[in-house]
Amino acid sequence: MTPGGYAEKWLEVDLGKQKIEEVVHSDKILRHYFGGRGLAAKVLWDKVGSKWAELDPLAPENPLIVYTGPMTGIYPGSRICVSGKSPVSMGTVGSTAATEFANEIKQAGYNGVTFVGKSDKPVYLLITDDGAELMDASHLWGLDGEKTLIKLNKEVTEELTKRKPDVGLWKEPGMIYIGPAGENLVRNAAVITKLCHAAGYGGYGSLMGSKNLKAVIAKGRGSLPEVDAPEAAKLLWKKTHEHLMARSNMRRVGTGYAGYSVGAETSSEPVRNWQEEWHDEKSYGGPMFETRFWVKKKWADFNCTTNCMKVSCIKTGPWKGDITDMPDYELQAYCGTNFGIFDPEANIHLSALADQLGHSGINGPNTAGFAVELHQRGILTDEDFGFTPKWGDTETFDKIMRMMAYREGIGDVLAEGTYRAAHLIAEMKGLKPEETLKYAVHVKGIEIGAHGTRSDADYTHDISYAASVQGGDHTSVAVDGYSDMSAAVFTDSAVFCNFTYYGVPQSLVFDFAKAITGFNITLHNWRSETGPRIVTLQKALLLLGGPDLKWKPIKDDDNPPRFYEPLPSGPYKGKTTDHDLVDTKLQSYFETLGWDNRGIPTKETLKKLDLAELEKSMAKLR
């Protein structure tokens, strides 16, 4: 028997040998790593171990992990966590996306699935109550997101109906899939789910593509796993809902009004590849999106009270039929202001395009903006692009995103992600890497989310990205002290949404975790033990790096150069990130976690956290 909240088994699929096995994890491992991000890091370390530094993330040996957590489906806001050795950072990222796939797979009796090897032809994995099977996906390879989704939805529903004609009509199965960007190994490509949700950070779309795995589909007809204390869980569920229902603004507009306000109010929104972080473009206000384009204001994922999702659709004109969510703030910024675009319709088109191509809507467009700035600086030329790229021009970014997804022309270089592209372009142009890297807005190869640190007025500050084991990931920022351990590290491992976490008292969430699993889990021991264990393991793996890329301890724990340039405009003009403060806070962050002054976990810390097997490789780094 697995503990409460967990389904009985996990799946392991060897795509090379076409073999599917069912495995379990011990109670101790589950107590130590919980699920999702934490458990994935542990499983990766166990599978790869001492070969970590030599493992190319796009090689068949790199496991792709798709895990739920014990709270998935039960706590409001179910998500799936995708992980593996990251093709962009060389460490691990717990990359999550909101989707019914998460509860469907649990209802089918599995907590998740690990893929190893590489299939010789495109396949997808179908998971039902009767087990899992690999299906041919040759006819789906090359299709964009929407066509993949519609085709698979139809095909799988027909197949299930044929198998069990009398069990009623099938609700849409849950699925995760990749678009052309993932297939063509665009390094920072996303794993997509539903029509426009993505697990973007980490570049797991390319990992999936490298395995010839087009999609994973789950349809479970069972119930969610039993919880340890059902009566307590029921009560806590009600209380959680009460707190979340009080967040009425989130439910009304989601983050769809932030495309204007983050720029105008907090000066922390990327504008033209972060050359500015302020704008006062009233044409870009939330109501301009809402009144003209929102066709559905309630599209919550399973068991989600926050319901931040709104659907936009362009109904007429050249972009007719483009559908995406809101767009949410991140894509309003990255597929809008970051391109110098302040037109809601163009923003919806480019956001929908990013989804359809299978780009991460944050990471891919970051690279596209970076490329256009290199053109502005005279480093890349019209000949490199094959046309004249211009800020604020929808056509420019439409073209670049397609060129990246299909690796055409300069797109082939940009498909390596901002950090690697900076190196490749420097080499191409006979420049020093610093000359291109100064325009690359990333940390640890992960392009930074749309919240700057220079104004210090947003939730992101000095070491938010610099110290994070997930680099530029805006959903998992580092905070000196322990508070980040109990936030993103917890939600990504219990696997539910950040937006159903904030607004609920932390003690209540941890009581809920205890009622579900029966583990003696408290805010205190998560902050001081489980969280640090997961982060320390992630840090060690990040430091071990990969064959072509190793991060230098402490030197690379820093913000990109741009974040130290003074803000050129707006109410925070002249302000910038304080380098001394970054240095001081880094030290206090390391100290809290028991890492040495270069951010390498100490022997004592590894022992205390039951990670002694990492000592040998960490000793080499010290």
Next chain:
Amino acid sequence: MPFPGVEVPHLCSQCQDYPCIEVCPVDALSKDEDTGAVITDRETCTSCGLCITACPGQVPYLHPKDNKAVICDLCGGEPKCVEVCTEAGYNALTIVNEGPSIHRKLYSRHPVETAKDLAVNMFGEKGEEVIE
């Protein structure tokens, strides 16, 4: 459903002429006099599936555990789904007292048909394209 994201609740709408009750060869189905709901006698049901085909909305299904026909019985007039929806504060499901001109049979449609209409309503011409 023909287009992702357009899910339609799929429940018995209590047609006035009750085609499912009419067709049941073993009289396992009956009408609850108070609520109008269709009640299944699980002892008598032979899992023949005729009620599924007779229903204009294809509402009944065979339960995965005992293979007997399942039709919403309105929880004896106090539906649990309404209760939980109210408790959670959504208030999306409420009990509505019907006026005399409501023709319940009109709601008894295959949910895929309803979903197609909704797709067109939401997505315009794009909706018409995807439902083909």
